[in-house]
Amino acid sequence: MRILVVDDNAACASCFGETLREAGFVVDVSANLAEADDSVSVATYDAILVDRMLPDGDGLDWIRSQRRGGGTVPMLIVSAERDEVDHRIEGLNAGADDYMVKPVPLDELVARVRAVLRRPPAILNPVLQAGNVEFDPSNREVLVDGKALRMPRRETCIFEMLIRRVGKTVTKSLLEEGLYSFEDEVSANAIEVGIYRLRGHLMGSSATVSVRTVRGTGYVLEPHDVPIVAPQVPQAALIAAQVAVALVNDGSSNAPALPAIAASLSTMQAHETNVAVVAAALAVSMAVGTDDDGA
Numbered sequence: 001m002r003i004l005v006v007d008d009n010a011a012c013a014s015c016f017g018e019t020l021r022e023a024g025f026v027v028d029v030s031a032n033l034a035e036a037d038d039s040v041s042v043a044t045y046d047a048i049l050v051d052r053m054l055p056d057g058d059g060l061d062w063i064r065s066q067r068r069g070g071g072t073v074p075m076l077i078v079s080a081e082r083d084e085v086d087h088r089i090e091g092l093n094a095g096a097d098d099y100m101v102k103p104v105p106l107d108e109l110v111a112r113v114r115a116v117l118r119r120p121p122a123i124l125n126p127v128l129q130a131g132n133v134e135f136d137p138s139n140r141e142v143l144v145d146g147k148a149l150r151m152p153r154r155e156t157c158i159f160e161m162l163i164r165r166v167g168k169t170v171t172k173s174l175l176e177e178g179l180y181s182f183e184d185e186v187s188a189n190a191i192e193v194g195i196y197r198l199r200g201h202l203m204g205s206s207a208t209v210s211v212r213t214v215r216g217t218g219y220v221l222e223p224h225d226v227p228i229v230a231p232q233v234p235q236a237a238l239i240a241a242q243v244a245v246a247l248v249n250d251g252s253s254n255a256p257a258l259p260a261i262a263a264s265l266s267t268m269q270a271h272e273t274n275v276a277v278v279a280a281a282l283a284v285s286m287a288v289g290t291d292d293d294g295a
Contacts, residue, residue: 001046001117002026006036006062007078008054012102016049016078019106020113032056040066045073047113050096052079060094067095068127068134074116078104093139130166131208131223135159144205154179155198158191162211162221171218195219203228 003025007013010031017027028043030036032055040048050059063075076098077091091099097116100109128135134143140156142149151159161178162170172191179194180186187193199211206227212220 002028002043003113004028004030004036004039004043004045004048006030006033006048006054006059007051008032009051009080012051012078015106016109019110023110023113025113033059033062036062040071040073047074047076047117049076049078049113052077052081052091060091060096063091063096064094067136070126072126074119076100076112076116078102078109095136095139128163128166130163130221132227133163133202133207133209135163144202144207147205149201149205149207151198151201154194155201158194158198159221162219166221166223169214169218169220173218175218 001024003020005013005016005020005027007016007029008031013029013031017029020027028039028045030039034056036048036050039045050063052059054062059077059079063077066073066075074097075095077096078100079087079091080102081087088099097119098112100112128137132145133149134146135141136143137160140160142151142156142159157179158175161175175191175194176186179191195211195213202209202211208224208227210222210224210228212222214220
């Protein structure tokens with residue numbers, strides 16, 4: 001098996017290399033990240049040991065870049081920094097498979113390398129991509145054009161299930177199974193509300209993906225060439241929608257069709273704006289009419 005050691009400390013690199021060779025590995029050494037890029041471009045490695053503080057950058061950023069590019073080779077950080085919990089967490093979340101702090105007992109170094117090599121490749125999670133959006137399963141981070149998109153847990157979970165099946169329909173029942181346990185109380189339109197909010201996050205960040213509704217079935221994540229921008233919704237429609245939903249939530253109307261209308265409003269897509277105007281106006285009319293009848 002072939003190992004790459006990326007370390008600018010010649011003494012450490014030589015010591016690590018010699019120890020790993022004695023353990024039966026073929027070892028290459030790179031003194032900086034540029035050399036590491038050259039090495040991985042021409043050779044296939046079974047594991048890579050990376051120092052953090054290198055002359056041309058942080059080894060952690062290099063690991064992130066490798067993961068975002070789909071690299072699944074096991075990577076171990078060997079750092080000269082102080083042994084801080086935050087550093088270890090940051091390294092593991094960035095895509096490292098192990099984190100060690102110098103000085104490392106050499107027999108432990110070999111044991112840790114062998115341990116990561118025993119892991120089946122299937123458990124390594126490459127970064128998923130659709131359009132200009134990436135999802136990193138190792139730290140559950142969503143990136144748009146390389147910038148982090150902060151979303152609540154529910155919307156992030158929905159997005160993960162959609163991007164893992166990009167271009168394919170994900171049923172509402174499958175989304176519910178992935179989001180909720182048997183003990184959770186789930187409202188009838190919980191998924192619809194989550195999808196609505198997810199769409200808002202994606203459109204607000206200029207993402208080149210959209211979530212299309214497959215009526216009666218579920219949802220599909222679709223990539224596009226340009227960002228999807230929500231059209232300007234007439235202010236009257238927004239006010240009508242807010243009033244209709246508020247009437248339903250406050251229980252001020254007994255009109256049986258109102259809950260369904262409110263659910264539709266909460267999940268309307270950009271191309272359904274004119275339908276939403278009519279539905280909102282109808283909802284308000286029904287609510288006011290019902291209240292008047294009961295007066």
